[in-house]
Amino acid sequence: MNKCIALLLLVLCLGNTTLLAQNMDRMRQTTDTLTSKSMYGRGYTFHGDRKAAEYIRHQFEEMALAPIGNSYFQPFSFPVNRILETPLLQVDGKALTPGQDFVARAASPSGEGTLAAIMLDTMVFSDAKAARKFFKKGVTGKALVFRQQDKKRLQQLPQEYQQQLQQAKLHIILQKGALLTTVARQQEPVPVLEVAEAAWPKQAKKVSFSIKAELNPQHQARNVIALVRGSQQPDSVIVFSAHYDHLGSQGEGIYFPGANDNASGTAMLLELARHYSQPQNQPRYSIVFMAFAAEEAGLLGSIYYTQHPLFPLQNIRFLVNLDLLGTGSEGMMAVNGKVHEKEFQLLQRLNDEKHYLPQIKSRGKAANSDHYPFSEAGVSSFFFYTLGGTSAYHNTNDFASQLPLTKFSEVFALIKDFTGALMKQPQETN
Numbered sequence: 001m002n003k004c005i006a007l008l009l010l011v012l013c014l015g016n017t018t019l020l021a022q023n024m025d026r027m028r029q030t031t032d033t034l035t036s037k038s039m040y041g042r043g044y045t046f047h048g049d050r051k052a053a054e055y056i057r058h059q060f061e062e063m064a065l066a067p068i069g070n071s072y073f074q075p076f077s078f079p080v081n082r083i084l085e086t087p088l089l090q091v092d093g094k095a096l097t098p099g100q101d102f103v104a105r106a107a108s109p110s111g112e113g114t115l116a117a118i119m120l121d122t123m124v125f126s127d128a129k130a131a132r133k134f135f136k137k138g139v140t141g142k143a144l145v146f147r148q149q150d151k152k153r154l155q156q157l158p159q160e161y162q163q164q165l166q167q168a169k170l171h172i173i174l175q176k177g178a179l180l181t182t183v184a185r186q187q188e189p190v191p192v193l194e195v196a197e198a199a200w201p202k203q204a205k206k207v208s209f210s211i212k213a214e215l216n217p218q219h220q221a222r223n224v225i226a227l228v229r230g231s232q233q234p235d236s237v238i239v240f241s242a243h244y245d246h247l248g249s250q251g252e253g254i255y256f257p258g259a260n261d262n263a264s265g266t267a268m269l270l271e272l273a274r275h276y277s278q279p280q281n282q283p284r285y286s287i288v289f290m291a292f293a294a295e296e297a298g299l300l301g302s303i304y305y306t307q308h309p310l311f312p313l314q315n316i317r318f319l320v321n322l323d324l325l326g327t328g329s330e331g332m333m334a335v336n337g338k339v340h341e342k343e344f345q346l347l348q349r350l351n352d353e354k355h356y357l358p359q360i361k362s363r364g365k366a367a368n369s370d371h372y373p374f375s376e377a378g379v380s381s382f383f384f385y386t387l388g389g390t391s392a393y394h395n396t397n398d399f400a401s402q403l404p405l406t407k408f409s410e411v412f413a414l415i416k417d418f419t420g421a422l423m424k425q426p427q428e429t430n
Helices: 002-034 037-042 048-062 128-137 148-154 159-165 259-276 300-307 341-354 371-376 408-424
Strands: 073-083 088-091 102-104 111-119 143-147 170-175 192-196 206-211 213-228 233-243 285-292 316-322 332-335 360-363 381-386
Touching: 002 037, 002 048, 002 259, 002 408, 037 048, 048 213, 048 259, 048 285, 073 300, 111 170, 128 159, 143 148, 148 170, 170 206, 213 259, 213 300, 233 259, 233 300, 233 371, 233 408, 259 285, 259 316, 259 408, 285 300, 300 371, 316 371, 316 408, 341 360, 341 381, 341 408, 371 381, 381 408
Parallel strands: 111 143, 143 170, 170 192, 233 285, 233 316, 316 381, 332 360
Antiparallel strands: 073 213, 088 206, 102 192, 111 206, 213 285, 332 381
């Protein structure tokens, strides 16, 4: 009898292990798909964001989740600057490597040419005589080179000098550490390349460059939204949100995979959707899954949603925003934890009971992800992101294979417990 029990326990354990491995394999497949070159960084070149939206819609359909209304998509538009071709840069005849040694600034317009390089004399900020001497030489038609920390100081120079700065044919900004980029909704007046300071030769005299950019005044984007209807209180709603967009690409040669930011959160969103889509896991409240576009362009997808909600915002009991969830060795942060102290204490208690994460930290309000427009609209919300592990962020190194996923399963389990506990609590009336 004892041997039979031991064998049964072993089979059950192996079964659980296999199930967990299958879930993690599926999660890995999701991040691999979302970060593949075919999606070009889920941005604004080669229809990358559109492909990602279609992928998420297809996942919702496979799970038999319901749309809210007639479509899973909520369309909107906004202006965005796109770098259409991989930028080129040679310094004194030596070609630098795009994506590794340099990138085009997100707001850069088009430009090309072979130019004399002139390094900014930082004495212009403190010595009027040095400033007059530097600008007397002129920067017109040249490549002006300066360090990142001097960009804001340049904007504080007298107007006559700022006007001369715009006469340069190229600005080269030297950055220490990893090259970080963003999404821009406008173009700057002068073409700009951001170059790793370690790759920039001392005493550089001549540069050749090429940038091809286009400002699209009405880029078409889509939030992707689906629903699992609650069994007991369907008008009360828990929302899980994650942005699926990233920085896109610069032509064919550079793309920003965005594994941690935010293929990881999108994968968590889909895993939660898959769990609650199972009949045996039907929740008491309705759960809405919101995959937002254009977070990187300024939280535009979530802002649009809060301005055009598909159901009353006051029906949302709580929103959990999922972003940067690919690590966890040092625990997790709950943004708004200091705002919603009762819910944060519940989260801490659940973690202490099950020992999911080494710690959960809390902070106050922050406009750093898609929870913020909801929070500003009066919706109780947390933004979860994991701590420790990879430091790749907003660059070409945030690829799926380097993502540790240290505590992905534990965060998933904690979110399920937290959601279940919220549904059991009596709702406060406003």
